[in-house]
């Protein structure tokens with residue numbers, strides 16, 4: 001099989017959408033081929049061809065992602081990585097990853113990030129598990145601890161048209177300080193809150209809650225049982241500028257009549273757990289969310305800030321992007337970092353995958369060392385480095401892209 005790789009032209013977008021549908025086992029809807037067109041950037045979307053047939057591909061969205069202390073920074077948001085079911089395990093994905101990362105090296109973003117459909121796929125390409133999300137389920141009427149203030153502002157259910165501009169303002173105000181949050185253009189806002197019948201998975205249309213300092217968006221699954229209604233309220237997104245607004249929005253959702261339970265996915269350190277008087281009422285599980293790849297280790301390391309001063313030489317290995325391999329001195333003074341290539345003896349040895357995992361401050365380098373993914377050479381250097389990488393909150397990406 002002679003495989004070739006190239007980026008798309010706008011004329012290829014329908015074919016690419018068909019490959020996406022085939023790969024994700026979706027029904028191909030010819031009338032909906034334009035639907036995601038504005039999410040793909042043809043010049044940044046690679047496709048692999050077997051002769052004339054497009055058999056796989058993968059895209060990059062040009063976005064920003066907030067990094068610890070460094071605010072929003074450019075990120076290559078990798079999306080729609082797909083191979084047709086009859087062309088798998090023949091290296092098509094590997095060709096796409098090669099093309100993407102080579103292009104990024106050439107003046108692109110220093111960091112790439114993605115959500116993985118399966119967790120075993122991307123480690124080999126240098127992506128590390130950088131963030132987790134929590135799945136929470138909280139019963140209706142769960143009480144808050146007695147010190148909680150809901151403030152005095154009114155919470156209102158409003159139409160989508162009224163909610164959207166307010167949501168965008170709140171999101172933008174929060175984004176610079178929320179590690180893992182992404183910039184969203186109009187198309188991405190529209191896609192994230194797409195609300196046609198088949199987007200709903202059997203649930204209601206979105207309902208929008210507005211607080212002067214926050215918002216929540218949810219769907220409902222009705223469930224009329226013999227003992228009374230036990231509907232499910234699925235929170236799509238909740239964001240608030242103040243603790244009072246946050247508590248008021250949750251109180252509104254938790255006290256909704258006809259509902260038995262609130263279900264949502266959120267940051268693994270979501271304060272909602274600590275709002276509850278009885279934390280065990282919240283059933284919770286965690287899973288991987290963002291996978292991060294440092295495309296240019298030196299630039300990426302200098303792009304974020306750190307929690308404490310440190311001066312260590314890292315011996316970095318990188319099998320897939322060998323330009324990153326070598327010794328880098330990371331020096332942090334007052335939170336600001338420089339990363340310079342040196343010949344000095346290394347203090348810590350690690351793979352680029354481990355650096356990607358630690359990058360957002362959500363995965364401790366000390367844990368990675370216990371998992372034999374990081375090796376301390378100079379005693380004490382690992383603890384110092386691990387501590388410096390931690391952020392003041394867990395990274396979270398509220399949007400699967």
Ligand SMILES: CC(=O)SCCNC(=O)CCNC(=O)[C@H](O)C(C)(C)COP(=O)(O)OP(=O)(O)OC[C@H]1O[C@@H](n2cnc3c(N)ncnc32)[C@H](O)[C@@H]1OP(=O)(O)O
Pocket residue numbers: 023024056078079080081082083084087088089090091092093094095114115116117118120121124
């Ligand atoms: C960011 C995102 O878009 S995530 C979405 C990813 N896409 C999907 O899940 C859609 C369904 N799956 C697919 O389209 C394909 O199976 C893909 C894209 C996951 C893999 O594509 P392939 O062309 O089969 O991968 P390729 O042949 O290049 O495999 C490279 C290596 O990864 C391994 N690999 C590929 N897919 C998987 C997987 N799902 N689980 C574990 N290992 C995998 C291969 O075994 C191979 O290993 P080797 O180098 O040791 O031989």
